[in-house]
Amino acid sequence: MKRSLVFLVLLARTLFAAEDNHTGFRVIAERSDDGVTLVMKSDYCVEFTVTLEATLKNMTSTHALPFTVDAAGRSSFVLAKFKRTDTTRPWSYNYYYHWEYGGRRDSTDNDYDYAMPFGPGRYVVMQGPRGSYSHFVGSGSENAVDWDVPEGTTVRAAREGRVVGVRDDSTFSGTDPKFKPLGNYVIIKHSDGTFADYHHLQTDGALVKIGDEVKVGQPIGLSGQTGFASKPHLHFMVFQAIDGKKVLSLPFRLKTDHGTVTDFIRGRSY
Template identity: 40%
Template sequence: MIRALVLVAAAGLGPSAAAAELAQLSVLRQGQEKVAVVVNRSGAPVEVELRADVWRGMDSEPGLPQRRVLAAGEQATLARIWPVAEGSQVELRLSAVPGPPHAVARDVVYSLPVEESGFTLGQGFHGGYSHGDEANRYAIDLVVDEGTPVLAARDGVVVAAMSGHAEGGADRALADRANFVRVLHQDGSMALYAHLQEGGVNVRAGDRVHLGQVLGYAGSTGFSSGPHLHFSVQVNGGMWLVSVPFRMIGPDGFLPLK
């Protein structure tokens, strides 16, 4: 018996925050074999890894785990699997992380992703409330009113976007229910714009966006104590997301992020 499980590390806000937007695993029958096929559903490269959580009486070509970088929209066969003993059983797990692995972020000055008036800087780098993990260590929170336009801080291509979540609050169980836009830059780094309004996203995967373009509208979805924009620059460190320091210009010069 073969079961296919899909677990996706995506937004740095929770393990399943963009599962449907990144990759899809299908297990197809071909004679006595089962074929594990993965499709990159995002608008940018995605690194995927296929492994078995349960493996009894089975063999495969190639062996598991298998890791691959898929281009936007690419479909690939990761493994062919067949039984070699009675009572065979396997449970497959696909993990996927957006962006090319081990990209090096350039030292770019980012534009303010909201209008210059009407915001305050909440948490900065190493914020003790929710910026303690590797994916969010160098994130910032810009406190703004609900519905404030969220602007592209740099040109890029939309990797994934989510706008269907309605719930938000100061409960970590909501961490994977934040609406967001993720934008891939030319150097392989990615900007994350999170906690957007339900239905408050103007772009979709594959869209090319330009500096200052309205991506969506600020809200308070997911693990959020009030309306704000969570912004970070991340790279794929090799099947996990790593936030990196960045500089951002505001109305009075560089924001004091550290």
């Protein structure tokens, strides 16, 4: 879910904040006498990855550009500082930031038996891995599974972990990809550094909050149709961030009352 924002500043500027298309991610630029400080803020998530690019004129950055940083449990942090080099000359900067849910890790292993993210029963796959609608190669959701469930179905944790992202105030929904970052969700971080995304929850449908430790089978939300969705369903994905522009969707193994599943076929129940 790549996002980018561009700012151009010439000479002086006042405090300015811009929210990234109602996603809750934004950068605040705080001016000082010798330059500007960029502060990254998130309203809904404390585990995300940011990549910053910039072009500077008569300014230097506290970090070599471009660079990537993990929020690592923070909802607000200093992203970078740009300082004026020569105070007698004009200065300017352009910057672009990109963010993705989740953090980075050294491994791509995902050796765990996940539980069905619902109560007992069988559930139909609406879209499987590499589905042509939104799980195609390059989508960032290549190994995700969309489960065909009615709105209001109780969603349960498929693996124990800590809640690091919660949004349930969005009322946006549509079949245009522009709605992709506007879905409600719960994101859980696992002990091995992987993350699970439970997406498209209904408005006011979160049953947990950031910082909660959850167990397998614990109710965490109610399914819905917010964001980029053609009908009510649950988008379930295990993933990790690559940088602020890309995530790696990981294959997962699902253990059910009917056996262990690794292949998820559209239209079949599991």
